[in-house]
Amino acid sequence: MPLATLRGVRLEKIASLRELGLNPFPAKSNRTHMTAEVTGNYDALEGQTATVAGRLMSWRKMGGMAFGNVQDQSGNMQIALRRGEMQGTDAAAGTLGFENFNLLDVGDIVECTGKVGKTKTGEMSIIADSLRILTKSLRAFPDKHFGIKDREIILRKRYIDTTVNPENRVHFEQISQMLFQIRRFFNERGFLEFNTPIIQSQYGGGTAKPFITHVNALSTDMYLAISHELYLKRLITAGFDKVFVIGRHFRNEGIDRSHHPEFVMLETMTAYENYEYNMQLIEDLFRHIATSVFDRTVFQVKGHEVDFAKVWPRVLMTDAVLEATGIDFKAITSVDEANEKLASLGINDPQPSVGNALVRAFEEKVEKTLIQPTFIYGHPIEISPLAKPMQSDPRYVERFEIFIAGMECGDNWSEQNDPVQLLATWKKAFKPEDRDEGEFHPLDYDFVEMLEHAMPPTTGIGPGLERMAMIFTGQEDIYDVIYFPMMKPLLSEVNKVIYDVKDEEAQNVKVDLLLTAEEFAAWLKQGKLKPRGGALALTPVETDWEGNKLKHYEITGLSNGGKVTVRGADVSVLIAETFPGIEVKTRPVRKANG
RNA sequence: GGUCGCGUAGCUCAACUGGCAGAGCAAUUGACUCUUAAUCAAUAGGUUGUAGGUUCGAUUCCUACCGCGAUCACCA
Numbered sequence: 001m002p003l004a005t006l007r008g009v010r011l012e013k014i015a016s017l018r019e020l021g022l023n024p025f026p027a028k029s030n031r032t033h034m035t036a037e038v039t040g041n042y043d044a045l046e047g048q049t050a051t052v053a054g055r056l057m058s059w060r061k062m063g064g065m066a067f068g069n070v071q072d073q074s075g076n077m078q079i080a081l082r083r084g085e086m087q088g089t090d091a092a093a094g095t096l097g098f099e100n101f102n103l104l105d106v107g108d109i110v111e112c113t114g115k116v117g118k119t120k121t122g123e124m125s126i127i128a129d130s131l132r133i134l135t136k137s138l139r140a141f142p143d144k145h146f147g148i149k150d151r152e153i154i155l156r157k158r159y160i161d162t163t164v165n166p167e168n169r170v171h172f173e174q175i176s177q178m179l180f181q182i183r184r185f186f187n188e189r190g191f192l193e194f195n196t197p198i199i200q201s202q203y204g205g206g207t208a209k210p211f212i213t214h215v216n217a218l219s220t221d222m223y224l225a226i227s228h229e230l231y232l233k234r235l236i237t238a239g240f241d242k243v244f245v246i247g248r249h250f251r252n253e254g255i256d257r258s259h260h261p262e263f264v265m266l267e268t269m270t271a272y273e274n275y276e277y278n279m280q281l282i283e284d285l286f287r288h289i290a291t292s293v294f295d296r297t298v299f300q301v302k303g304h305e306v307d308f309a310k311v312w313p314r315v316l317m318t319d320a321v322l323e324a325t326g327i328d329f330k331a332i333t334s335v336d337e338a339n340e341k342l343a344s345l346g347i348n349d350p351q352p353s354v355g356n357a358l359v360r361a362f363e364e365k366v367e368k369t370l371i372q373p374t375f376i377y378g379h380p381i382e383i384s385p386l387a388k389p390m391q392s393d394p395r396y397v398e399r400f401e402i403f404i405a406g407m408e409c410g411d412n413w414s415e416q417n418d419p420v421q422l423l424a425t426w427k428k429a430f431k432p433e434d435r436d437e438g439e440f441h442p443l444d445y446d447f448v449e450m451l452e453h454a455m456p457p458t459t460g461i462g463p464g465l466e467r468m469a470m471i472f473t474g475q476e477d478i479y480d481v482i483y484f485p486m487m488k489p490l491l492s493e494v495n496k497v498i499y500d501v502k503d504e505e506a507q508n509v510k511v512d513l514l515l516t517a518e519e520f521a522a523w524l525k526q527g528k529l530k531p532r533g534g535a536l537a538l539t540p541v542e543t544d545w546e547g548n549k550l551k552h553y554e555i556t557g558l559s560n561g562g563k564v565t566v567r568g569a570d571v572s573v574l575i576a577e578t579f580p581g582i583e584v585k586t587r588p589v590r591k592a593n594g
Numbered sequence: 595g596g597u598c599g600c601g602u603a604g605c606u607c608a609a610c611u612g613g614c615a616g617a618g619c620a621a622u623u624g625a626c627u628c629u630u631a632a633u634c635a636a637u638a639g640g641u642u643g644u645a646g647g648u649u650c651g652a653u654u655c656c657u658a659c660c661g662c663g664a665u666c667a668c669c670a
Contacts, residue, residue, distance in 0.1 A: 006604060006620085007604095060633095065626090120628045143618090147605085149606070156662095249670090259668095466670095
């Protein structure tokens, strides 16, 4: 039967319930017990009256007897209903009698009151005195035996998956517990939790492509946070010596099994300590989560057994590379020599500095071999503009990263608090054309001014919570530790029919259009594309495809609500001619890979 | 963004080399007072992701688009 027909049957049942005087969507339940409370305290509750409520997950009716299973947050238990021994349909009490059970469907939210008891087969059940429908469902859940396997449905409509397959709820509950235990861990150590801005006028504290947004009230472009670190440092200067944020981060970059554009990172700042303090702090944090949430220290991560009880080795990056490749980057003094050594490792990708070459060699030859939790420290200063140089060798900085099962799980350093040095490093690294390209963030003079008021010696850690969750819950895809992962918007054809969505309206749901210059001109002429507001944003994009430079234009603010990409010709003149009054904001040329 | 793969009933899956699109569950109707993937009988359910093309004939072959996945690049 088509979905729309199945739904029509349910709508008719709702009408029938109303004819019987029953409200298919009452406001309140009379629940007295969770299902796990009943099954867990059966001996104490046997014979007593209890009311459970939840989703009806299965339904077995046979003449004068019926059995169902009710699922709530705590678990699932059976309800047993017998004709003649339970209340009939009663508008005043809101109860549904046996004679109207054809109006009940699997998937409905129900409430059942009765005696706690066992059926003849010995299953703990509520022997029903009465049944109420608390919410009538309009759509059928997937088959309870085969469940839901379509990856797209699992990701787009996770509520279906975690209802039909309750075992998939478990690791999300554990992730919630992890958040609680992280807060407890830091609170117990005297840290204060702050909220820092997500919409920031400058993005800083890392190198990443930002999401750009616009604040109408201030008529200015702003950025979604790529990091919260610069705000934590302002708090340190303000005299809050131990602070942390569980912050949402947004990076407009690639998506894969360990990267998601929106993610959560724990960031801390501790004054009057250096990076060595943090090594101990994060080691303790992992151990605390392992024992408090999971009650063990050994975990299976990507097929490896990882033990968080052991002391984590601390290895200099140069030593790690030396051991793996025989190349001692400490002894290398010129870029050319470093690149020759790289080439000898089969890495034909010349780097701009000795430090970059070291990191390249490390990523290629060492990173994936680090299975047990390991600290790699002493990063080259070229890639660490915010960290303090090591006293023993100023080519390297007081910084460490954590690797577990070949995955980077945190980046941490002693913070550079010399404002003159920092500004010099920034100015050297910053190139205006790299702005918004993820190469380096813009110069933040407000931050430098803050440092000039003296920020005490400080250190911070920044483990990504999704990766931590993947390690502890055994998930190998970041999409499985994010309940609502990012998906392209989609309005299904069947929903267009059911909800009577007109094509023009549906077009608002579609995001991107790809048009040739001729098509674009035609669409403008036909009035298919019109500005939504008073301004349009135009971004020229230059694509380098095997040496051929191609150019296209991305326009946002036209009536389809998404991005219009036009190939082949400069459209700014055409737009200006078609909409004389419109303000066209031309953004800098963006470079993309072919 | 590149490359490769996938998309069939509400769900899980069939359909050989291009030849009448099928089954189980769910749904509807009926039987059944201890079932738990309840059982039994009957009925109904499809624009094969969308739009084109090739062909006497397309779920199958071709093109474009939409969505998802894998992988590479960038990044954490």
